[in-house]
Amino acid sequence: MGDSRHSSSRRASSVHREDLEATAPNLLDRTGSQEFSVVESVAVQEVSTEDETPDVAPTTWSRSVRYLVLLCAFLTSLSFGVTQVPLLYVFRLMTCDAYYKDHPSGLLHGVERSPTAGTWTSILSAAMVPSGYSTRLNTGDGTDRCSIHPIESATALSVSLLGASTTVFGTLNLFLTGTLIKRIGVKPTLLTQVFFPALRLLIQIVGVEVWGTTGIIIIQCSQIVTIVGGPSGYMLALNTFITDVVEHEGRTAALGRLTGSMMFGSALGFLLGGVVAEAFDIKAPFRLTLMLFLTSSAYVFAFLPHIPPQPRDIDADPTKARKTKMTSAFTKFFGPLMVFAPRKFITRDGIVRTEYGAFLLAWGVFLGILATGYLPTLLQLYSTDVFDFGTQQNGGLIFMYSMLRGVFLTFAFPKFIALGRRWTMKREQQDLADTQESRSSERAPLLRDTRQQAGNGTHSPKDKETPKEQTFAFDLTYTRFSLVADGLLTLLCSFVREGWQMYLVAVVLPFAAGTGSAAKGTVLQMVGSSATSSERTDALAGVSLVENMARLSTTFVFGVIFAAFASIGRTELVFTCNAAVALIGFGVLLFARFPPEGSRRLDEKDDAARVDFKDELPHHPHLFRRTTDATAYLWDFLEHRISERNRKGYREFPLPGYEERAYSPSDVSIIVPTVDTDPAFSDSLGGLLRNKPLEIIIITTDSRRVSNKRDQLLRGINESKGSIMALIDDDAFWARETILLHLLAPFQQEDIGLVGGPITSYLPLKRQYPGTIMPWEVAAIRLRGKRLGSMKSAYAADGGINFCVSDVTALLRSEIARDPAFQSAFANDMKRWYRSGLRHRLMCLVYVSGFWGMYKTCPQMTRQMVEGMLNPVLLWVRLYSFWRTFHICPWFGCFVLSMKIYDYLDGLLQFATEYPFARRHLWAAVLVDRLYLVSDWYCWVTLGTEAWITRQAVDPPAAGRSYRDCVKGE
Numbered sequence: 001m002g003d004s005r006h007s008s009s010r011r012a013s014s015v016h017r018e019d020l021e022a023t024a025p026n027l028l029d030r031t032g033s034q035e036f037s038v039v040e041s042v043a044v045q046e047v048s049t050e051d052e053t054p055d056v057a058p059t060t061w062s063r064s065v066r067y068l069v070l071l072c073a074f075l076t077s078l079s080f081g082v083t084q085v086p087l088l089y090v091f092r093l094m095t096c097d098a099y100y101k102d103h104p105s106g107l108l109h110g111v112e113r114s115p116t117a118g119t120w121t122s123i124l125s126a127a128m129v130p131s132g133y134s135t136r137l138n139t140g141d142g143t144d145r146c147s148i149h150p151i152e153s154a155t156a157l158s159v160s161l162l163g164a165s166t167t168v169f170g171t172l173n174l175f176l177t178g179t180l181i182k183r184i185g186v187k188p189t190l191l192t193q194v195f196f197p198a199l200r201l202l203i204q205i206v207g208v209e210v211w212g213t214t215g216i217i218i219i220q221c222s223q224i225v226t227i228v229g230g231p232s233g234y235m236l237a238l239n240t241f242i243t244d245v246v247e248h249e250g251r252t253a254a255l256g257r258l259t260g261s262m263m264f265g266s267a268l269g270f271l272l273g274g275v276v277a278e279a280f281d282i283k284a285p286f287r288l289t290l291m292l293f294l295t296s297s298a299y300v301f302a303f304l305p306h307i308p309p310q311p312r313d314i315d316a317d318p319t320k321a322r323k324t325k326m327t328s329a330f331t332k333f334f335g336p337l338m339v340f341a342p343r344k345f346i347t348r349d350g351i352v353r354t355e356y357g358a359f360l361l362a363w364g365v366f367l368g369i370l371a372t373g374y375l376p377t378l379l380q381l382y383s384t385d386v387f388d389f390g391t392q393q394n395g396g397l398i399f400m401y402s403m404l405r406g407v408f409l410t411f412a413f414p415k416f417i418a419l420g421r422r423w424t425m426k427r428e429q430q431d432l433a434d435t436q437e438s439r440s441s442e443r444a445p446l447l448r449d450t451r452q453q454a455g456n457g458t459h460s461p462k463d464k465e466t467p468k469e470q471t472f473a474f475d476l477t478y479t480r481f482s483l484v485a486d487g488l489l490t491l492l493c494s495f496v497r498e499g500w501q502m503y504l505v506a507v508v509l510p511f512a513a514g515t516g517s518a519a520k521g522t523v524l525q526m527v528g529s530s531a532t533s534s535e536r537t538d539a540l541a542g543v544s545l546v547e548n549m550a551r552l553s554t555t556f557v558f559g560v561i562f563a564a565f566a567s568i569g570r571t572e573l574v575f576t577c578n579a580a581v582a583l584i585g586f587g588v589l590l591f592a593r594f595p596p597e598g599s600r601r602l603d604e605k606d607d608a609a610r611v612d613f614k615d616e617l618p619h620h621p622h623l624f625r626r627t628t629d630a631t632a633y634l635w636d637f638l639e640h641r642i643s644e645r646n647r648k649g650y651r652e653f654p655l656p657g658y659e660e661r662a663y664s665p666s667d668v669s670i671i672v673p674t675v676d677t678d679p680a681f682s683d684s685l686g687g688l689l690r691n692k693p694l695e696i697i698i699i700t701t702d703s704r705r706v707s708n709k710r711d712q713l714l715r716g717i718n719e720s721k722g723s724i725m726a727l728i729d730d731d732a733f734w735a736r737e738t739i740l741l742h743l744l745a746p747f748q749q750e751d752i753g754l755v756g757g758p759i760t761s762y763l764p765l766k767r768q769y770p771g772t773i774m775p776w777e778v779a780a781i782r783l784r785g786k787r788l789g790s791m792k793s794a795y796a797a798d799g800g801i802n803f804c805v806s807d808v809t810a811l812l813r814s815e816i817a818r819d820p821a822f823q824s825a826f827a828n829d830m831k832r833w834y835r836s837g838l839r840h841r842l843m844c845l846v847y848v849s850g851f852w853g854m855y856k857t858c859p860q861m862t863r864q865m866v867e868g869m870l871n872p873v874l875l876w877v878r879l880y881s882f883w884r885t886f887h888i889c890p891w892f893g894c895f896v897l898s899m900k901i902y903d904y905l906d907g908l909l910q911f912a913t914e915y916p917f918a919r920r921h922l923w924a925a926v927l928v929d930r931l932y933l934v935s936d937w938y939c940w941v942t943l944g945t946e947a948w949i950t951r952q953a954v955d956p957p958a959a960g961r962s963y964r965d966c967v968k969g970e
Contacts, residue, residue, distance in 0.1 A: 061244075061245040061246075065245045066242065066245060069242050069245065069258070070242075070257060070258060071261075071299075072238065072296070073261040073262050074261045074264055074265040075265065075292070075295070076194055076234055076238075076262075076296050077262040077263070077265025077269065078268055078272070078292060079194075079197070079265075079292035079296055080231055080266070081265060081266040081268070081272075082269045082272055082273040082276070082285050082288060082289045083201070083204075083273060083285050084270060084273060085270055085273045085277075085395075086273050086276075086277045086282060086285040086286070087204075087219075088155075089277070090208060090219075090282055091155050091162075091216060092146060092155045093146070093282065094211055094212055094215050094216050095146075095151050095154045095158065095216070096145065096146035097211065097212060098216075099150060099151050100145070158220070161220055162220055162223065165220065165224075166223055166226060166230075166231075167548065167551075169227045169230065170226055170231060170232040170548065171545070171548055173227050173229070173230045173232050174233060174236060174548065175336070175541075176228070177189055177193060177233035177541070178236065178336060178537050178538060178541040180192065181237065181240055181533075181534075181537045182310070182534045183309060184309060185306065185307055185309040186237055186244060186533075187241075187300065187304055187305070187306045189233075189237050190234065190237040190241060190304070191300045191301055192233075193233040194229065194293060194297045194300055195297045196228045196229025197226075197229050197230060197231075197234075198290055198293035198297065199229075200223070200225040200226065200229075201286060201289050201290045202290060203219075203221075203222035203225065204222050204286055205283075205286050205287065205290065206218060207219040207222065208282075208283050208286055209283070232544060232548065235262070235544065236537070236541055236544050238258060238262075239255060239258065239520065239540045239544075240533070240536065240540055241307070242254045242258050243536050243540070244307050244533055244536075245305075245307075248524075249472065251521055252517065252518060253413065253414035253417050253418065254414075255517040255521055256413035256414055256518075257409065257414060258517075259406075259409050259516065259517050260406040260407070260409030260410030260413070261406070262406075263405050264407075266402055267399050267402035267406060270395070270398065270399060270402070271395070273285045274395060276288055307533070309533070309534075310532050310534055336538050336539075336541035336544075336545050337545065337891070337895065338538070338542075338891075339358060339523065339527070339538050340358045340361070340362040340546075341358075341891040342354050342355065342356045342891065343358070343601055343602070344601070345596065345599040346601075347596050347598065347599045348596075348598040352602060355593075355595050356591075356592075357595065358523060358526050358592075360592035361476075361479070361522060361526075361592045362542070362543075362546050363588050364480075364483070364519070364588045364592060365479075365515070365516065365519045365543060365546050365547065365550070366549065366550045366553075367483075367550075367581055367582070367585030367588060368479075368482075368519075368550075369515075369546075369550030369551060369554065370553055370557065370581055370585075371486060371490070371554075371578050371579070371581035371582035371585060372486050372490070372582065373551045373554040374555060374557075374558040374559070374578075375490065375509070375578065376398055376401060376402070378562065378574065378578070379397060379401065379493075379505070379506065380394045381562060382571055382574075382575075383397060385571055386572075389499070389502075393499075396503075397502060397506050398506075400503065400506045401506040404506070404507060404510040405509075405510035405513045408510045408511060408513050409513055409514060409517065412511075413517065416478065416514070417474070417475065417478065417518070417521075420477070420478060421474045424474045424477070472521075472525065475518050475521045475522045475525065476522045476592060476594070478514065479515055479518040479519050479589060480586055480590065482513070482515045482518065483515060483582050483583070483585045483589065484582070484583065484586050485511070485512035486512040486515065486582045487580070487581075487583045487586070489505075489508055489509050489511070489512050490575050490578045490579045491575060491576060491579040492505065492508070492575075493572070493575040494572045494575045494576050496572070516543070516547060519543060520543050523539045523542070523543055524539055525594070526594065527539045553902070556905065556906070556909055557905075558574060558577070560909060560912055560919075561577055563912075563919070564920075568770070637899075637903070652742065653742070653745040653746045654745065655741060655742065655745050656745060656748055660748075661744070661748075662744075662748050663723060663724055663744045664744070665691055665693050665740045665741065665744070666692065666694050667694060667722050667744075668694055668723075668724045668725075668726050668740060668811070669693065669720035669721060669724070669726065669814075670688055670693045670695070670696045670697065670726040670728055671699065671716035671720060671726065671727055672688075672698045672716075672728050672729070672730050673709050673712035673713055674699070674712075674730035677700065678730065680731070681730050681731075683733060684731065684732060684733045684734075687733050687735060688728065690734070690737045691734055691740040692737075692740075693722075693726070693740065694721065694722045695720065695721060695722065697716040697720060699713070699715050700712075710827050713727055713826075714823055714827060717818065722814060723813070723814050724744065724747065724811055724813060724814065725811065725813075725814055725817045726740075726810070726811045727809075727810045727811075727812070728808070728809055729808045732809055733762045739757065742757070743755055743757050743809070747811075747813070753813050753816050754810065754812045754816075755810070755811045756809060756810050756811070757809050759787070759808050760784050760785065761780040761781045761783075761785075769917055770917050773917055773918060773920070773921065774921070775921040775923075775924035776924070778915075778918040778921040778924040779924040779928035781915060782911060782918075782928050782929065783928050783931075785914075786929075908922070908925065908926070
């Protein structure tokens, strides 16, 4: 069977090539198909002649069905839009009422909050809002009691959690919807996506009736229903529906009309929700939305036709069936992403080449949405910040923007597509005619019979008519230049100087719409007009997934950019950044193109002759590299999530009451060894004195290049009188007067002998401004902050204990410090401080404690030490594996790279939010994050170095300081 199949395949291929040569003059000829051009119009792709499925006439749907689908899009979008504005206002009122219920006086007393004070906010707010606020409240204009910082902060965090959960659950809903469309059909899936939001609204109504903190939590938890039915799923179902009932050449225009209908519904929903809330009650929009969703469900059930799903092919070969079953679990959810993977095509000449058109189109769409997705919010922020627009003005602005965008996509966009196709088709037909006239007459005798047959409309009986696939290149051209128009029109916002000009911008910007609709139409053409409904569903789901990722990214990226420009008073520059990103997207799309004319995609049938050879291979190196990269990324992902969970679970040791204290600051002897003392030591000494210890012992010696810090510490320990010894570096600064109380709290337990505190980089208040902070200060804050987070995670995971404490600030019991055996071991040469972190890890894991001994006590920290020690070697292995994977399988490499970049940018955003004054030198934080690329290898090279240099080796000796021998300060 295998030999006959292969031979017949070769015969078919040769006959196919002869047919191509015979009918070549009758096909459209694009000699410049390898180049991108504005005047491309129609390409023709050959469909494989080996398709053994019987020809089935496609179902032709009447024009009325399209209008029914458009009306369904309008109704569903209207239902989703009604509660958008009232929901934000409800969150604010709930938070406000809950706050004043816990704080009847409206005041927070310093940092001493009651244990129940965190219940006035939502789940996320209770975890993230600072524990203490200023006693001076910002009451705004004095009339709105909710216009204070704690309420606004808690409301913003609650809304952020709602938006984040909607995005995550919506992405899962997107994958589930694609699977349901293939299994049960598009109409039942659409009905599911419209009905389950009604169930979600019912839960939200319960939350609104309950009110307060509990109501917020109920509404946030209701978003879980979005996994089964939500906005992402209904848009995918409607897009699939409209492409099933519209012929191939009309799908791009139909997708534009569908998007316009959705925008009509959303704009009217925004307006209707606010009007109903003001006219009746804030709870009325939720009840109205429930009725609208139920009406939309009934409409889908009664008026839309049923399109049965495509039957799944069952392979008679058990081996193939088993392989198909193994890969179906992967392709079920990641099928949409596979649409953008580079594909191999066979040209007319039999040359196999890889095409990256869909891959580049996906990146172009991503950059386009990244540039324009944040624009509605950005317009509101800019108008509020610069022109003091209120809720009513912003509502009218966005309503005008959304409505005009819907009008353009519904009526103007299809006309543009039709005119552009006719114009480019006419241009190409003219070019084709000129090319045929200029051909050499020497070929005419050889092809005269064939041309006569073609002119008479007759064909040879042996000729088999091959179906053609049309690709309208103007759709890709429109996608390119709509990004240019988006960029230029957005750039105009930078020159707005009056409030009324914002309304003019809202009128002009919609005329650049249609990028997403044209991109979807282009992707469908790249899939092919003969593609099945399942393949079209995957293509549309892939574009929707790219759009979702872009919308999520644009909120982060341009939110940070807007905040950075707002801090320097140049918010208009953010529109310049929008325009720049749009132009970059245009540049990417310039390299996107359709497959060459006359080519066909290389599929499983073409690979049949090579299946047996692949099965004989013992392993596949490409699969190994992908598995290595996926495993490494999965490890990093899980490590990050576990660390975040542990860090959030970290709790400080509780402070005992005054009567319960085992030790007080007056029981502490502070010992400070110093050499080549820094001029800032006086500030550090002041911080120590404010904590009121029993004594401060400063141990110093003559300047020398090699430190004898342990000898100094032992001298101070033997001179001390306190019950607790505090060993402090001379550059440690205690910024608060309660630090010593917190460090003494763990000694309430008798089995604790050594205590260390967290270390951060101290920056005076006068330097916490963008104009004064230096890059090295930003780098220091970033470096110490990351270490503090990792230490919190390790302490929380290991039960609050660790095998080593930083020598910057360490407290221990006097009976331990004065023990002769301890002092002998402490001063022994083999036990001195290690020069580098890597050497410390290596010595602890191999020589001192041993891996298993440390792992039994502190498993989390031990595992991190092993990973940190191996990172310098594993890093290059991972980089090489990733480079090879990216070279062989670019889509998988880009997926892994994009996820890594997203994770990193998320952490960088948290840093910029926590330290807004450091945003000007954020690049310094990025550089210090990559310091390990140099420092780790330096540590490996200098493992044998024992020297510990002093400040004299890098700084001039400190002037004006003369400490000798032992100086005590009471």
